[in-house]
Amino acid sequence: MNNLTIKKTLIPYLPLAAIILAGASFSSASFANDITHSVRSDTEQVGSTENYFELGLMYGQGSGPSTYNNKWSEIMLVVNGSYSWNNLFIEHYSESGNGLVLGYNAINNENWSLDLTVTKDLGQADFDNNRIYAAVNPEDYYPLTVGGRLTGYLGNNIVQFAINHDATGDHNGTTASALIGRNWQVRNWNFHGIVGVEYTSAKLNDFYVGVSAERAAYVSDFIDGFSAYDAGASVSFSTELGVTYPITEDWVFRATARAATISDEITDSPYFQNQDSVATSFRTSLSYVF
Amino acid sequence: MTLIQQNINSRVKINKKSRLTMAIFLLIVCLFISISAKADTVKSITTPSNSSQLAQLKVTPKPCVALHKGQKCYLEVTFSWQHPQASNYCLVNTTINKTIRCWKQQTEGEFSFDFQSKQSNNFALRHQESAIDIASTAIPVAWVYKSSKRAKSTWRLF
Numbered sequence: 454m455n456n457l458t459i460k461k462t463l464i465p466y467l468p469l470a471a472i473i474l475a476g477a478s479f480s481s482a483s484f485a486n487d488i489t490h491s492v493r494s495d496t497e498q499v500g501s502t503e504n505y506f507e508l509g510l511m512y513g514q515g516s517g518p519s520t521y522n523n524k525w526s527e528i529m530l531v532v533n534g535s536y537s538w539n540n541l542f543i544e545h546y547s548e549s550g551n552g553l554v555l556g557y558n559a560i561n562n563e564n565w566s567l568d569l570t571v572t573k574d575l576g577q578a579d580f581d582n583n584r585i586y587a588a589v590n591p592e593d594y595y596p597l598t599v600g601g602r603l604t605g606y607l608g609n610n611i612v613q614f615a616i617n618h619d620a621t622g623d624h625n626g627t628t629a630s631a632l633i634g635r636n637w638q639v640r641n642w643n644f645h646g647i648v649g650v651e652y653t654s655a656k657l658n659d660f661y662v663g664v665s666a667e668r669a670a671y672v673s674d675f676i677d678g679f680s681a682y683d684a685g686a687s688v689s690f691s692t693e694l695g696v697t698y699p700i701t702e703d704w705v706f707r708a709t710a711r712a713a714t715i716s717d718e719i720t721d722s723p724y725f726q727n728q729d730s731v732a733t734s735f736r737t738s739l740s741y742v743f
Numbered sequence: 744m745t746l747i748q749q750n751i752n753s754r755v756k757i758n759k760k761s762r763l764t765m766a767i768f769l770l771i772v773c774l775f776i777s778i779s780a781k782a783d784t785v786k787s788i789t790t791p792s793n794s795s796q797l798a799q800l801k802v803t804p805k806p807c808v809a810l811h812k813g814q815k816c817y818l819e820v821t822f823s824w825q826h827p828q829a830s831n832y833c834l835v836n837t838t839i840n841k842t843i844r845c846w847k848q849q850t851e852g853e854f855s856f857d858f859q860s861k862q863s864n865n866f867a868l869r870h871q872e873s874a875i876d877i878a879s880t881a882i883p884v885a886w887v888y889k890s891s892k893r894a895k896s897t898w899r900l901f
Contacts, residue, residue, distance in 0.1 A: 641809055699887045705810070
């Protein structure tokens, strides 16, 4: 066996995480008056979008660690919707990495909501790199995960903790995330900011970016330096700023900018020719709400 | 080598697909713009009252659209009115019963106003010191997402 195991420290990410958190704090503080004025009602009603459906087009571009070219751009279909029935719900949000989510709302009180979910969660490294795992491992891109998400509506903020585990036995990997977000209304513009941290287990990372000794031996005949690789667990920090504007009663404009750290545990894989440690993206869309 | 070739092939396919979707996107945008332009041309609606079919009061643009039900809606609007007889007239918000502006011995007037409300508001032109509407109009408030229930769904739905 010629497996190469590289364990990386998380310490290099701490300064970037500090910058992200500081930036988010500044953004929030600078709009404190608007939040004080509006979030009490808005938070209770923000995302008050049960049972809706919308279609649109989204343009996205970004850069990050990649297997080929570190910059990407794409126009894609927006399919957003949510429908709930007797605490069962189905939702899809194109600007989310999870895609289609099936769930059951187990607890829902004034401040907290707990959902049990079935979805596809490959972690931020995939979403923030324009679903890069599909290029690396297209035949195994759709494992389902089961898990839960706890959402709290705390004053001006919305917090969400989520954990998902492989349900189809493909990789037996796990993701866990903690996010905090808030929104504020400036006239009819609805701004939001989110910061978060996500843990991805070694099993999930290794399933997508690990290289077996057998594959390394085969590929190294064509590509020099393509060695075996065991990916470890990773932690990713992310921040998102966005705006939503109702153009008419039926048309909605959105723009979202994201930045997320991508762990060396992922980018040290020989699949990655570009090893940027941060993925950035900008997405803008126009949607028709039925 | 195989992996890279697959990658290049997939990128080429994506580029072709992107051009097609870009064309569809531009078509939809053009369609949307033309629909909006038509809407602008018909949004000046006059609602004369029974008391005077000759008076006119209109407000543009409308409606006021906010994202979520319950949010305050903001809209810069312009009221304009006409009446064949010069007199003292007032523009009144009849929803909250508040006089916005009065004119003395005029046959027409115009007034720009920063509308801010969580609900639709009705407006009327009245003779000063009178409670009878000569002409009326409204600024409807509409929302894209009309449910007032808190979503169970993700934090991304801001």
